[in-house]
Amino acid sequence: MSAPTTGDVRAALRDAVSPALRAPSEHNAQPWHWVLADDHLDLEVDPTRRLPFTDERGHGVLLGCGCALHHLRIALADHGWHAEVRHEPDGPAARPLARVRIGPAAGAPDPRTRRLAAAMERRRTDRRRFSAQPVPIEMLQALGDAARPYGGVLHLTVGGQRAVVAEAMREAAEQQREHPGYPAELERWTHRYAGAHDGVPAGARLEEPPPSYRDLVLRWFPRGTLRQPHAGADHQDASALTILTAVDESPVSVLRAGEALSAVLLEATSSGLATTPITQVLEVAETRDRLRYLVGHHPPVVALRIGWPEPFAEPLRPTPRRPLDQVLTEID
Template identity: 35%
Template sequence: MNTRTSEEIASVIRTAVRAATWAPSVHNTQPWSFAVDGDEIALRADSDRKLRVGDPIGRELLVSCGAALMNVRLALRALGYEPQVRVLPDPDRPALLATVRPGAAVTADEHTRMLYAEIERRRTHRAGFTRLPVPECLLEALVAEAGGEGARLTPVRSEPAIRVFSAITCAAQDVQAQDRPLSLELIGWARPPGSPREDGVPAESYPREPRRTEPHFAQRDYARGRPWGSDADQSFSVSTGVVAVLTTKGDSRGDWLAAGQALQRILLRASAYGLSAAFHTQALEMFHLREFLRQELCSQEYPQMIMRLGITFDDSQGVRRPATEVLEER
């Protein structure tokens, strides 16, 4: 029986919410908020942080919130509680994505502790990788992590398929770069050097002059012609890395949340073994391109994330809003 006091449980809940804020999110929008009522954590979508041009249906918002939900689950379990989770518990409240309560006392296993320890260490990468190989056994472990959350991670082995993913990413980036409303929305989440903001993409988190890899995967142009970016040595950033796609059988709001949870498990396991990930969602934001990928390269499953995995020496700092800014306690 769990005999911890209400004060101890309250402390655990606050720790879980802090962990949630370190989840990855599209353009680091951090599109979530939390309400705590007794021992229940409510995860809610923050519609004010939704990308109304780039993500009108909210798919990327829910994938981001799914990653935050995974962090809550890991934190509770690492701190000695079995998380009791209800996903999309109230159809009349679409912004309420999940509720989580600390359940029975448990002893966290080594795997849980390992993933939990990576929550604040994990970083998104926005350049090429070193030529150091990614161990096949680690890729298999990442595939298993995704499978445990009801999603599928597929490392792309075929050279022609990799070229297609590369070409379609670059094509989507070129089209989006000509879309003024989309570009203005992106600029809104690009942080200038020295900015005190605690959200958005820091200018120091991508190279000023990135090296092209072959095949090339286009990155978002957060600088938009301005002299932003890191001057860190990019001589080692010569490899595309391992291209992988995360898919789900369905494409409902529940599937998007599941994809986010699977994505975060993948990223934390990768981080624990020195592996970083770069994301490419441009093509997934364009219906016809996403549908093409689903039918031609994803075995009819719905692509939720295209990523590259590899080893880098990136030591960029993460920025997050404080938990007090996203938490409402009742």
């Protein structure tokens, strides 16, 4: 095959941004911007999409951008391209966060890449009750393997450890509700103006307050329309509660942890599992410290609820995304 032209490379990079828009982000703020210049694609933070009262440290922004970067890698690999990603060391203040260059991959995409690429369209954040069937430990280990290339470690919490995390989640939910600016920010991202293409729509928010499963209390999103699936009276949600850690708290490590999060979510989706990423417990300093103590020397960046969806749960509708021309700038 002849070497790809700059035109081929630019077209491949442009084409890969569309599927990458399906990446999850806190409050569906989509805090990313892509710039296509010469033969490379830059990922930048869109500073107008930060959540200053919810995500004070800016970790949610970096995690969302990391998810988008990993989605982009998968989309490129699925079309026969190998991506070289240079993470920029200085984080959100520096532009860009990462620079992506590509070349033809050595072989055809492997079956795993194909599975993960297909999962990008299907993945949803599911806040409903999950089934009473536990997730086998081997599957959780496979999810942990997916995080490792990006410096992420997925810790399963059980017994007393899980009780500590669950209690911290309950307290974080209470404390954040009282935090000045938090309720208004939540309102802003759950009640968007017409045609906004972002935020958490009513159909992704539960209709009854506040979602609590066994010992877990999730972030409360107001005035939703999403119904719980029907289940027997003795039904118990058997979801696993895991904590993903980063190498350290540098912006590059948190960005890479976002890639790890995406890798875990796509792997879980491709295996038929449902997931809820949760950062609320890590946004309140006191509860964050408790989790940090629990998982050892690497900082926790996101909690992840993983389980089997109820057998007859309605499929969730996709949440909106901004169109390509709002998130991609092309420089000739």
